[in-house]
Amino acid sequence: MSSLPSPQYKSPYGPKYFYQTHVSGITTRAFIRGGLNAGFFGGVALGALIFYASGIPRIQKDIFLNVPVIGRYYPVKEVHPADNPF
Template sequence: MASQDLQPEAARLCEERVIRWFLVSAVLTSWKNLVYSNHLLPWAQAWLTGTSTNRYHYQPNLSGWTFKQAVSFGFKSGAFGGVALVGVLFYASGIPRVKRDILEKIPLIGGYFAPKEIPASDSVSHPPPFVVFIFFFISLPT
């Protein structure tokens, strides 16, 4: 029975210690630390420091677009435009005029698209496939 009577007493002492610690820490904390921390609402900070809470000001714009929005839009559209340009050049890289006028002039990858010399040993002319096909069937024994 004695141990059961001590449990509520111990809980009460623990609660008193917590309350006492909270009160002492609150007293030791100065009002300036409270004002300049994020614990108070803006209007409470303004009331304690004597400053205004009005944070509104005119924001310059051009047809409703602010400078920040215009810069953000510019970077995004530039990125999409760059990707689209690379895609179009990749798609059109088989066209000889595009190779010669555009792709050969790109500094790092222009050598890949430059015309390559074909050695004379590789420039053997072969008959078209349909001619080979016709001669194959003509030469078959009947």
């Protein structure tokens, strides 16, 4: 006699087990959490870089003047003709 495997009884009140999707062991929740943390630290690093580099005239002229929001805080400073080496 061959016995066919019959599905076992599953209670509607029991836990609902399912396989969690992952890529190389990284779940969706872990990926989103890591992305948010990386974005937060990247934003803080960008703010620190802007703060520390804001006093460099070359950075002001080449980068900050081209950004619409912060460009108005860095007016173009003309060099006095007596101080110009050329």
